[in-house]
Amino acid sequence: MIATIKSEVKDNCLYIGGVSLEKLAKEYGTPLYIYDQEDIEYRIDRTKKAFKSRKVETNIAYASKAILTSYIAKLMQHEGLSIDAISLSDMYILKKSGFELKNVYLHGNSKSDEELYYAIENGVGIIVVDNLCEISRIKEIVADLKKKTAIMVRINPDIYAKTHSHLITAEKNAKFGVAKESISLKEELVKLKSEKLIDFQGLHCHIGSQVNNGEAFLTAVNSMIELAYELEKEFGIDVKELNFGGGFAIRQNNAEKEPDTEKLLSGIIKLVDRKAEELDIGLQRVTIEPGRSLVGPAGVTLYQVEAIKQTAGGVNYIMVDGGMTDNIRPSLYGARYDAVIVNKVEAKKQKLFSVAGKCCESGDILIKDIKLPEVCVSEYVALFATGAYNYSMASNYNGLVKPAIVFVKNGKQILTTKREEIAQVHQNDLETEIM
Secondary structure, three states, X not given: OOOOOOEEEEOOEEEEOOEEHHHHHHHHOOOEEEEEHHHHHHHHHHHHHHOOOOOOEEEEEEEHHHOOOHHHHHHHHHOOOEEEEOOHHHHHHHHHHOOOHHHEEEXXXXXXXXXXXXXXXXXXXXXXXXXXXHHXXXXXXXXXXXXXXXXXXXXXXXXXXXXXXXXXXXXXXXXXXXXXXXXXXXXXXXXXOOOXXXXXXXXXXXXXXXXXXXXXXXXXXXXXXXXXXXXHHHHXXXXXEEEOOOOEOOOOOOOOOOOOHHHHHHHHHHHHHHHHHHHOOOOOEEEEOOOHHHHOOOEEEEEEEEEEEEOOOXXXXXXXXXXXXXXXXXXXXXXXXXXXXXXXXXXXXXXXXXXXXXXXXXXXXXXXXXXXXXXXXXXXXXXXXXXXXXXXXXXXXHHOOOOEEEEEEOOEXXXXXXXXXXXXXXXXXXXXXXX
């Protein structure tokens, strides 16, 4: 069973953070996202300790695309983390939550003028430029607003991360970043030296997501340091910060090995310290952007069994009240999860089941072939390691509402996001007459 650090079994029933999952299901309904707050705090602490340099400042920016709510933003600020944002909506919720926007990195390969204006007007810390034409637009906006902003440039170092093809972000034809070899990049950065309202901070890269390949990360780090050296020594461009992105893998099921993220982060820091000293570059700060590795293992999704069926071909289906609308990852990325029947955790797993979602799609299968005890209609199924990219990618397909989110810790629970109501799903539907 892959559960959170504060999971336990009492009388055959699963508890997380000292709270019964069966109790939470009855109180808040299902599907339900549950987060073990202590698990998140533990993983942040481990990351901080591993990512510590003796030569430069180290910074951890939470990759908010994993999940972003007001409560998450407040928790990350409480833990002293920066945050990355992708859109106007992200910046809005961060501001609404009270998160200090000076500690925000704005990402995006296709930023609108509205997003850039909002970021600059509201003092977002760093805009991560994804393409060179974006620099021209930022020049116009800072001149219009008469406000200064800081930028980094996202580099595509052409590194193939061994992960799902949809999760690779740094091979040469990926849509993200500026090619490391780009002559235009160097020319543009030289021009920026005379800009009074744009402060060039440094370089960013990100090689992919759910990457369990330490060598790929170290290759990227080495590549970025070499580029920083070239810019500084040959073009007189100060590279104050290097941001190596995130994408660190987590263990999603019993068949997978637990990635040694702490060893990897320690290796990154050792490489940075050694290379910065060897090359004598003026690097001041290094940043990473973990998302999944901080919140993924802390999340559990709870479903209620609505039907049980055996097909003519002998497949035993457990039909649950959620599916690809609250967890698209099995359909999109082939993600595999472990699960338990929450009131039969220690019962003998005697039958092979597939857990099917309720959407009208043959591909809506949450888990294919998992051994579980005999299950009854109305019992609850818990899927583990679902804390990242589930709520943030949730949809209203088939008119389904998005689940609620509950955080648990030390026997306490708090509802942080309400379950969506049907009226909210259709609130933008206009009652217009036929033309």
